[in-house]
Amino acid sequence: MIDNFMPDIPRINTAIAEWLACMLFIIPLAKRFSKYKTAAIMAAAFVIQSVFLTATGNVKLYFWMPCMVMAVILMIGYIYLCCEVKLTDAAYFGMIAFAAAEFMASVEWQIVCFIYKTDLPGIYMQALYLVGIDVCVEMILYMLIHKQLSEENVMNISVKEYFSGLLIAIAVFAVSNVSFLTSNTPFSGHFSYEVGIIRTMVDAGGIAILYAHLTQCCEMRVRRELDAVQNVLQNQYIQYKQSKESIELINYKYHDLKHQIEFLRRESDPKKRNAFLNRMEDEIKQYEAQNKTGNSVLDTVLTTKSMYCTKHGITLTCVADGTLLSFMDVMDICSIFGNALDNAIECEMKITDKEKRLIHVTVTKQKNFLILKFENYYEENLKYSDGQLITTKKEKQYHGYGLKSIKYTVNKYNGAVSIDTKDNWFDLKILIPIK
Known part of the structure; x- marks a missing residue:
């Protein structure tokens, strides 16, 4: 026993x-x-x-x-x-x-x-x-x-x-x-x-x-x-719809003003008036939807962000073939480009020197992969932990859903997301296989 x-x-x-x-x-x-x-x-x-x-x-x-x-x-x-x-x-x-x-x-x-x-x-x-x-x-x-x-x-x-x-x-x-x-x-x-x-x-x-x-x-x-990710997706889509309507109205207004300027040129030609009209035309041009990538959804998103960047002294350049995005859903395009550009713009707004506020977007194809690159200049110290970017915000529980939304969307297409930081340049790279 x-x-x-x-x-x-x-x-x-x-x-x-x-x-x-x-x-x-x-x-x-x-x-x-x-x-x-x-x-x-x-x-x-x-x-x-x-x-x-x-x-x-x-x-x-x-x-x-x-x-x-x-x-x-x-x-x-x-x-x-x-x-x-x-x-x-x-x-x-x-x-x-x-x-x-x-x-x-x-x-x-x-x-x-x-x-x-x-x-x-x-x-x-x-x-x-x-x-x-x-x-x-x-x-x-x-x-x-x-x-x-x-x-x-x-x-x-x-x-x-x-x-x-x-x-x-x-x-x-x-x-x-x-x-x-x-x-x-x-x-x-x-x-x-x-x-x-x-x-x-x-x-x-x-x-x-x-x-x-x-x-x-x-x-x-x-x-x-x-x-939270679904809310981010939905908000980006709502912003896209609102921006599309606003840009259409701005384009109508642009063409109306353009005709008015042409009419005024014929009526009178004093030097001061001509200089004023030239300056007025230059100011209006920033509101024209100049992004013609071949994809109307991407054009709308880029134009909206370009207008915001122009207003806040941020230089946004883009080399994009929008036709490569034809297989993607409208909400997915809004989510990826909207969130990536919002994060980049937020980073640039922290830089006091406006000449250093730089963002560059690339949409290209290499072999059977769609490549999306979002590059922006940064000055703050970025921290990593086990390959994960750590936020410097106090409200950490409310941060990071933009990037999570991007990853969630890219995963739908069996793609991959990578982040690289070198020489004060933040590089967000997305690879999506094209069927």
């Missing part, structure tokens, strides 16, 4: 489990510092966690709960310090990591005590079991959690989602450890081995519930992003 006595989990085992659980999020997410600094932080984190849990192993019962809270705070701090994430997201990840650590430590010790029913193995054999079991559990959890994490490291956990997850974690922790506090409840175990089984099973169920919660939060995040 299995002995009813089961020793408490060594505190060093718990420390190792908590450290490994933090790795579930630290490894896949973009880092805040270089690899060497991150490695140094994690080494220090392991030492701090081990010393703290070992030193508090024999505290009084009323100090035990504050120590557990402190252990969770340390885990959240490690994740936040190592990863380029918001504090709210780090707190959510730390909560899941703590639940995972409780399960890893419990299941490892449960297996060891089951195999060695009465006499525990030596320290080296315990270490072998610890490493083997924890690594296996870590790999399974990593494969599950890694699929749910955002490439931009942003979960945007709402207050409601966070507190619902926190409530689940507290409930799991309370039920799994109630037998350690008192055996005088209908849900407490009376023997140490029985208590260990309850803890392991409850922690396993808790991990499953928190994983389901994480999956739901990720689905909500994707749904919110998709709605």
Whole structure:
């Protein structure tokens, strides 16, 4: 028979489990510092966690709960310090990591005590079991959690989602450890081995519930992003329709004024009047739809953006064969060119010297690929993390949907989007196969 006595989990085992659980999020997410600094932080984190849990192993019962809270705070701090994430997201990840650590430590010790029913193995054999079991559990959890994490490291956990997850974690922790506090409840175990089984099973169920919660939060995040991208697409199309109507009216007005100028030239020919009319004609020319690419949709978008650039001292040049876009949907053309030019214009508006406000657009074909290039000059420092461009805006959750909309549209045509920055030139390149 299995002995009813089961020793408490060594505190060093718990420390190792908590450290490994933090790795579930630290490894896949973009880092805040270089690899060497991150490695140094994690080494220090392991030492701090081990010393703290070992030193508090024999505290009084009323100090035990504050120590557990402190252990969770340390885990959240490690994740936040190592990863380029918001504090709210780090707190959510730390909560899941703590639940995972409780399960890893419990299941490892449960297996060891089951195999060695009465006499525990030596320290080296315990270490072998610890490493083997924890690594296996870590790999399974990593494969599950890694699929749910955002490439931009942003979960945007709402207050409601966070507190619902926190409530689940507290409930799991309370039920799994109630037998350690008192055996005088209908849900407490009376023997140490029985208590260990309850803890392991409850922690396993808790991990499953928190994983389901994480999956739901990720689905909500994707749904919110998709709605935002769809709104961007729709707004670009609405802008196109409005611009088309405005440009048609401007062109009508242009031709009317042109005839009036010709009439005035015949009526009188004083030098001052002629100079005034010449200047008036030059000013009107900027409102003529001069972009004739062979695609009416592209002409409208380019003309609208050209008018805006002229008004704000931005030089916009374009070499485009619009006939190459004949296979693309109207909304898709509006989305790609509208968002790309809006991003470029926004960047140029930050440059004080108007002579440096430069944007160039190219639409060409190479072999069986449509190539779209959007180049603009920039002066601010651009930051990258794991190949992703990081915004400098304060409202980061509201930024980036223009580029996401472009990628979403390009993916419909099995295309690819690349970004390059060199010599203060931002180069957005799009390749789309032409069937």
